[in-house]
Amino acid sequence: MTQIDKTKPVMVTGATGYVASWLVKKLLEEGITVHAAVRDPNKKEKVAHLDAIAEKSKGTIKYFKSDLLDKGSYAEAMKDCELVFHTASPFTLDVKDPQKDLIDPAVQGTANVLETANHTPSVRRVVVTSSCAAIYCDAIECEQLPGGKLTEDIWNTTASRDYQPYSYSKTLAEKKAWEMVKAQTQWDLVTINPSFVMGPPLNPKATTSESFNILKQMGDGTMKSGAPRMAIGLVDVRDVAEAHFQAGFTPSAHGRYITSGHNTNFYEMAMTLQPKFGGDYPLPKKAIPKWLLMIIGPMVNKAFSRKMIKRNIDVEWKADNSKIKNELGVRFRPMEESMVDGFQAMVDNHIFDKK
Ligand SMILES: NC(=O)c1ccc[n+]([C@@H]2O[C@H](COP(=O)([O-])OP(=O)(O)OC[C@H]3O[C@@H](n4cnc5c(N)ncnc54)[C@H](OP(=O)(O)O)[C@@H]3O)[C@@H](O)[C@H]2O)c1
Numbered sequence: 178m179t180q181i182d183k184t185k186p187v188m189v190t191g192a193t194g195y196v197a198s199w200l201v202k203k204l205l206e207e208g209i210t211v212h213a214a215v216r217d218p219n220k221k222e223k224v225a226h227l228d229a230i231a232e233k234s235k236g237t238i239k240y241f242k243s244d245l246l247d248k249g250s251y252a253e254a255m256k257d258c259e260l261v262f263h264t265a266s267p268f269t270l271d272v273k274d275p276q277k278d279l280i281d282p283a284v285q286g287t288a289n290v291l292e293t294a295n296h297t298p299s300v301r302r303v304v305v306t307s308s309c310a311a312i313y314c315d316a317i318e319c320e321q322l323p324g325g326k327l328t329e330d331i332w333n334t335t336a337s338r339d340y341q342p343y344s345y346s347k348t349l350a351e352k353k354a355w356e357m358v359k360a361q362t363q364w365d366l367v368t369i370n371p372s373f374v375m376g377p378p379l380n381p382k383a384t385t386s387e388s389f390n391i392l393k394q395m396g397d398g399t400m401k402s403g404a405p406r407m408a409i410g411l412v413d414v415r416d417v418a419e420a421h422f423q424a425g426f427t428p429s430a431h432g433r434y435i436t437s438g439h440n441t442n443f444y445e446m447a448m449t450l451q452p453k454f455g456g457d458y459p460l461p462k463k464a465i466p467k468w469l470l471m472i473i474g475p476m477v478n479k480a481f482s483r484k485m486i487k488r489n490i491d492v493e494w495k496a497d498n499s500k501i502k503n504e505l506g507v508r509f510r511p512m513e514e515s516m517v518d519g520f521q522a523m524v525d526n527h528i529f530d531k532k
Pocket of ligand 1: 243387
């Protein structure tokens with residue numbers, strides 16, 4: 178049982194990110210002082226949306242310059258905090274050097290943040306943003322599981338440097354966090370494991386999150402000839418922020434929490450956009466067949482290898498989200514709301530043109 182004092186500052190790593198921005202908004206609205214650890218506090222276009230929220234909220238935001246690969250760079254931001262949210266980690270699928278671009282920042286970054294927690298006596302709880310990617314590698318694995326669903330007991334055992342390296346980076350980083358919590362008694366650890374996050378960005382220009390690339394590809398015509406039935410889970414970014422908040426402030430929160438609202442695929446996701454946006458934007462109208470994807474997928478993006486297509490297209494992704502609902506009271510928005518609000522935010526920010 179860890180009771181966090183809301184009058185103490187709370188630290189958020191990667192505070193300008195897609196997911197973290199909504200968490201910072203929630204904290205500020207609750208009147209909390211946020212220590213925002215970011216790579217470049219002077220980049221106005223990255224922090225302006227948070228400043229605007231802070232101005233209208235009871236809480237206060239203070240920025241600190243920190244980098245996952247710079248040892249000790251989180252110390253100043255963490256000073257006097259009881260609660261640390263560690264969200265920073267690169268989320269991109271198209272990388273040149275998986276070790277340098279994904280694994281090092283994810284794993285060394287987690288180690289740096291938690292090592293700093295060990296040296297900061299005020300820290301009592303750390304909430305790490307992990308991922309369902311640390312639970313499974315390919316959707317086809319669900320078929321072999323007891324009950325056919327992913328649960329918090331399962332770990333991704335098949336991702337590697339060469340195959341699904343982002344998932345590998347998240348698996349290694351979460352393992353590192355569980356290893357480090359066991360080695361001390363000062364703070365406890367809770368992980369939030371979201372599936373694919375959707376919904377409106379607070380600042381689409383401040384992030385390169387892969388969540389936008391998919392939405393962008395649905396709206397800019399890239400998927401005009403069809404969307405893949407790529408099996409995934411989906412969760413709204415606002416629900417992910419609420420999940421983090423509850424994980425931080427619920428004294429009994431413990432272990433991992435699958436944070437996923439819906440078992441779906443890219444084709445079904447795209448179809449939710451048709452009624453409102455189909456007339457104006459070149460959205461996909463049908464599913465692209467698996468055989469065709471096997472030919473063109475690897476040419477379009479090296480992350481779409483034949484092995485990946487075989488193991489994730491035309492199969493079902495299923496996860497059990499009962500732990501977070503029962504223990505933290507988190508509820509999930511309908512998928513249509515996440516998709517439509519997310520797309521509308523892209524339209525409002527002129528991310529793509531009408532057809
Ligand atoms: N989006 C999803 O579908 C999804 C699903 C499951 C889990 N997650 C996890 O959620 C977290 C946030 O992802 P997101 O989708 O919000 O993506 P995002 O907007 O790209 O956020 C990633 C954050 O990490 C920071 N970061 C990256 N490399 C860094 C470095 N070397 N030093 C310091 N900060 C660094 C980025 O800082 P800059 O702003 O300076 O670039 C950014 O603030 C990640 O841990 C991700 O793995 C995301």
